[in-house]
Amino acid sequence: MSSNGFNPDLSQSPVQYRGWLISTKMINGQLWIRWQHPNDTFPRYGRPVVSGDLAATISHVRFLIDVAIKLEANTPRKPS
Template identity: 55%
Template sequence: MTLDNFHTGLQLKPIRYRGWLINTKVIDRQLWLRWQHPNESFPRYSYPVTERGLTDTIRYARFLIDLAIKLEESETQ
């Protein structure tokens, strides 16, 4: 999804999911979803928002966050 297709009046506020911070950033006229581990000071992970939409991209990021949490939990066992 490029900015030409993106409604720029939409306010995209950061959200929290299971302690992780999820936000957006425009990079080279492309909207990206970025997420940050609770123990880090910057969003290490990102994924472009495609024509499938922001909701679908957030759903995918939540899936990846859930997977990361499972991996972290398995390391501590």
């Protein structure tokens, strides 16, 4: 674990939440949480961890994923 409290091994172990992948990455010395839609091949979304509060940031990311899932469920599909 580094002096800022971030374990660099976490960035090597993405976790799943409701089919989405959540991972961490250091960008310009700032810890970021990134998340990836199940249909995407890369993490399209991300945000920095605010004030070192990783738990609150993960909670917010889960909330955003839940909102995206609800929006997708309510979006009519185009016929093929």
